[in-house]
Amino acid sequence: MLTNEESDDWTNYFTLNSDGSINTEKKVFQPKFNSAQTVDGKLAISNISWVESANGTPIFQWVYSDNSSSTGLNPTRTINPNETLSVTVNDGSGTSQTLNIEDILACSVENFAITNMGNNLYKFGPSFNASSSPYYTKWVFSDGTTSTANPAFKTFTSNGTVTCQAWRVSDNTLACQFTKPVNIKCGDKKEKSVTHIFNNAGGSGQKWKLDCSIWVQSSEVGCKSKYLKRVGFAWLPANNQGACADISGTYKREVNNPNKICNDITASGSKCLGNGTYPTSVSFTISEVPSVFREPNLLSSGHRIKVNGVWMGPGTGTMPRLFLD
Amino acid sequence: MLVSTVIGVNYGCLPALSITNVSKKSKIMSSIFKKTISVLGFLSIVGVGYCQELMMSFGPTFTTTEQIIPIVNGGMGDTNTDYMFSISYEHFFIKKPFSLFASFVRFDGYTFMFFEEGGFISYGNEIVGIGFSGVKVNRFDMGINYRLINRKKKFYLSPFIAMGVQISRKTGVEIYSELTPVNGPNYFELEPISADPRNTTQIVPSLGFRTGFIFWKRLNVGLCFQGVYAYKAYQKMYLKYEYKGVEQPTAEYEATGTGLYVTLGVGY
Numbered sequence: 242m243l244t245n246e247e248s249d250d251w252t253n254y255f256t257l258n259s260d261g262s263i264n265t266e267k268k269v270f271q272p273k274f275n276s277a278q279t280v281d282g283k284l285a286i287s288n289i290s291w292v293e294s295a296n297g298t299p300i301f302q303w304v305y306s307d308n309s310s311s312t313g314l315n316p317t318r319t320i321n322p323n324e325t326l327s328v329t330v331n332d333g334s335g336t337s338q339t340l341n342i343e344d345i346l347a348c349s350v351e352n353f354a355i356t357n358m359g360n361n362l363y364k365f366g367p368s369f370n371a372s373s374s375p376y377y378t379k380w381v382f383s384d385g386t387t388s389t390a391n392p393a394f395k396t397f398t399s400n401g402t403v404t405c406q407a408w409r410v411s412d413n414t415l416a417c418q419f420t421k422p423v424n425i426k427c428g429d430k431k432e433k434s435v436t437h438i439f440n441n442a443g444g445s446g447q448k449w450k451l452d453c454s455i456w457v458q459s460s461e462v463g464c465k466s467k468y469l470k471r472v473g474f475a476w477l478p479a480n481n482q483g484a485c486a487d488i489s490g491t492y493k494r495e496v497n498n499p500n501k502i503c504n505d506i507t508a509s510g511s512k513c514l515g516n517g518t519y520p521t522s523v524s525f526t527i528s529e530v531p532s533v534f535r536e537p538n539l540l541s542s543g544h545r546i547k548v549n550g551v552w553m554g555p556g557t558g559t560m561p562r563l564f565l566d
Numbered sequence: 567m568l569v570s571t572v573i574g575v576n577y578g579c580l581p582a583l584s585i586t587n588v589s590k591k592s593k594i595m596s597s598i599f600k601k602t603i604s605v606l607g608f609l610s611i612v613g614v615g616y617c618q619e620l621m622m623s624f625g626p627t628f629t630t631t632e633q634i635i636p637i638v639n640g641g642m643g644d645t646n647t648d649y650m651f652s653i654s655y656e657h658f659f660i661k662k663p664f665s666l667f668a669s670f671v672r673f674d675g676y677t678f679m680f681f682e683e684g685g686f687i688s689y690g691n692e693i694v695g696i697g698f699s700g701v702k703v704n705r706f707d708m709g710i711n712y713r714l715i716n717r718k719k720k721f722y723l724s725p726f727i728a729m730g731v732q733i734s735r736k737t738g739v740e741i742y743s744e745l746t747p748v749n750g751p752n753y754f755e756l757e758p759i760s761a762d763p764r765n766t767t768q769i770v771p772s773l774g775f776r777t778g779f780i781f782w783k784r785l786n787v788g789l790c791f792q793g794v795y796a797y798k799a800y801q802k803m804y805l806k807y808e809y810k811g812v813e814q815p816t817a818e819y820e821a822t823g824t825g826l827y828v829t830l831g832v833g834y
Contacts, residue, residue, distance in 0.1 A: 435743060437746060441692055475628075475646045555745055560688070560689035561689075563745055
């Protein structure tokens with residue numbers, strides 16, 4: 242089942258000339274269809290074309306295999322698998338365009354699926370079956386590059402567009418094309434946390450609790466080490482020989498001038514407390530503009546406390562740092 | 567009509583209302599003040615007079631982690647999970663031994679799971695517990711205090727009963743269980759520890775008592791012990807594991823908010 246797309250996804254239009262070139266006249270016919278297979282194996286065509294006419298209401302005339310016909314935005318019945326179908330669009334002033342069933346299916350939105358694979362890598366397709374289809378797709382990107390791969394992949398580093406084209410294999414002419422904006426995403430916000438309870442910390446016989454957190458939140462990048470010692474039945478602030486929280490790596494900052502781009506920002510810094518009894522935590526934060534995002538596995542934090550002359554916690558010895566994945 | 571009133575800002579136990587001057591200016595204003603006077607008149611009949619107290623407190627939360635399916639030899643574990651701030655308002659009635667109160671607390675909702683000592687060594691460190699907080703818990707209580715000791719004494723002791731609304735909200739924080747894989751010598755994870763924080767709303771009953779001293783008839787330094795019973799889990803933790811080479815039922819721990827809340831505060 243194919244689904245309709247939001248109308249504002251496809252901002253450009255085209256009109257077909259007989260040679261497949263783009264018509265720059267004011268009259269606009271942008272063929273675009275949804276097709277779906279019904280329960281009984283037939284094909285249901287839904288017309289979502291854009292027609293602009295200065296002279297009267299455009300007329301869609303559908304002609305079926307048995308030469309019967311109907312008018313209206315959509316066909317009045319479903320189509321058998323091998324049945325022919327054509328639609329003629331008349332703008333009311335003599336300009337008309339006829340598409341056969343192959344063109345209608347080629348211009349189905351299914352053939353122009355765009356999928357965000359994450360980290361601004363986009364997949365373009367699935368496309369036409371290269372061995373059997375009378376069409377092939379070509380993707381024209383706003384940076385000037387093109388691809389006829391099936392499917393095509395491209396990483397966008399700033400906002401741009403992709404023009405999705407269906408070409409006829411027989412004469413290498415353009416059947417239809419759509420231009421679609423591609424809006425990149427610099428990432429998302431994230432916070433991770435875990436608490437470890439160390440037994441016999443540093444061989445001291447003491448029990449310490451270390452809470453480790455790292456975050457890229459609304460306007461802040463940071464990490465925190467929260468630590469308490471077990472005294473009787475409660476966790477309490479107690480004397481230790483040091484506590485640290487440090488952060489390193491990169492995160493993204495979104496900049497919107499003139500197009501959205503995602504800059505890599507280096508994060509580095511730490512905060513430590515020396516020997517003594519302090520409140521329960523130490524944290525290191527970087528205040529930022531709201532548009533900051535994490536990059537998977539590129540920002541990490543270290544958390545450690547020193548008890549009985551031994552440092553312990555993520556980022557000490559062989560214990561790995563806490564990565565924001 | 568010009569009306570000057572002193573309404574309920576008497577933080578000691580002073581009369582609740584005094585009217586110093588009245589002159590006619592508007593029927594609407596007159597109506598409003600008549601209604602106000604009626605309400606305060608009713609209060610004065612019921613309570614003779616009243617006074618209030620605001621208190622700020624801080625203290626540990628001893629919330630229990632329920633062991634639905636415990637880890638083999640994991641022990642009972644821990645209850646003192648975090649610390650919290652509390653703000654409360656208390657409304658006294660003169661010559662009455664009881665008072666009404668409302669309080670608000672907010673704390674991180676933790677769940678912990680515990681291991682046998684020496685059974686879980688991670689990068690040279692012996693780990694006996696892994697915990698996580700993925701929810702913020704807010705609780706609003708309303709209740710009634712009863713004074714056991716004459717109110718003119720400096721020392722007071724007041725048991726209370728309360729009903730509260732406890733609301734937990736997920737913070738979006740994810741557990742970083744991959745940092746410390748459970749990898750022997752006794753316990754081996756089959757899947758990393760996972761957590762399931764939840765948004766919940768529930769009515770929670772509680773019992774407790776307050777005790778402390780009143781200085782200069784106004785400054786209250788006191789302790790509050792409040793036991794709360796909650797039944798909906800606001801966070802669960804799971805571990806699928808083997809113990810000494812034998813696969814065990816998936817361990818399941820949960821926290822509901824049931825526990826003891828102890829605060830030390832100052833009120834006026």
